[in-house]
Amino acid sequence: MKTRHVLAASLLLCMPLLVAATAPAPLTPEQTFDLYAQVMLEDDAAAARTLNDALRPAFDGQDSLEFNKGAFAGALAAPLQGLLAAAGSDNARIEAMPAVVAANLGKTRCRAQGSTLRDNDAVDGAKVATVDFTCQVTALDGLRPLFDASVADNTPAGLKRFTDGYVAAVSSGPRREVRGSVDLYPAKDNGYWYSGNLDALVAPVVEALLPFDAWQQEVAAKDAPTVTGVASCDLLLQQHRQCVAKIAPEQLNGVDAMADELRDKAQTQSVEAMVQECKALRPIAEMMWTDACR
Incomplete structure (x- = not known):
């Protein structure tokens, strides 16, 4: 019995050490970026939980990111739905665009390739982490002649030829790699990293998927x-x-x-x-x- 009491006391003394050992380590800038990309582009609920759990100590116990499945894909699909409507597409095809875009975004695989730290000129003693990343996006350059022709033609028939090609490419077309970089900012004495500009995280993907303004320019x-x-x-x-x-x-x-x-x-x-x-x-x-x- 005495031996059991000694063992029990020893286990109790070790419990805080065991708990501390299993606490998640702060995320690196690269890990933080990857989780943001998985949440925003791939609709990954588990990544949202991991990111919020990791950042909660730096945000007064609150979630730093709200997860809305399909919200980003729906926002990107909205202008495409307008194009399809102008081209005379049927309602089923128009309503399917958010799902088509979501499936496309799920294949982007935006992932960090490394990061560099520099002093934050606006905050004494703080750092900024610039994360370099790559994304796999749909290659749309082959559609440029159809786009230019539809602008010059300015008819529903010309627009339909372009939108048919565009939907086919977004659904199953070849992909190419694009590169980008984004700044992450520190919290809690540089122990945690977060994005102050979520738009910058996804800008290369948006520009690749919706290149129309750039083409017109x-x-x-x-x-x-x-x-x-x-x-x-x-x-x-x-x-x-x-x-x-x-x-x-x-x-x-x-x-x-x-x-x-x-x-x-x-x-x-x-x-x-x-x-x-x-x-x-x-x-x-x-x-x-x-x-x-x-």
């Missing part, structure tokens, strides 16, 4: 004066100059300075870097545009 950019040699930048400069000339001509010198800066950067930066730079500048410029510019 490329067509429009063919007529823009060459300043940087990068189509999207030259189009932005042309549109911004035309707008400022209408609403605030006294500020055209600011447009000239913007053009000079982008021209200089284009001499040393890659086309891809310039595209990203002008993509970030566009919404800032558009904030200044009134209805007269649109």
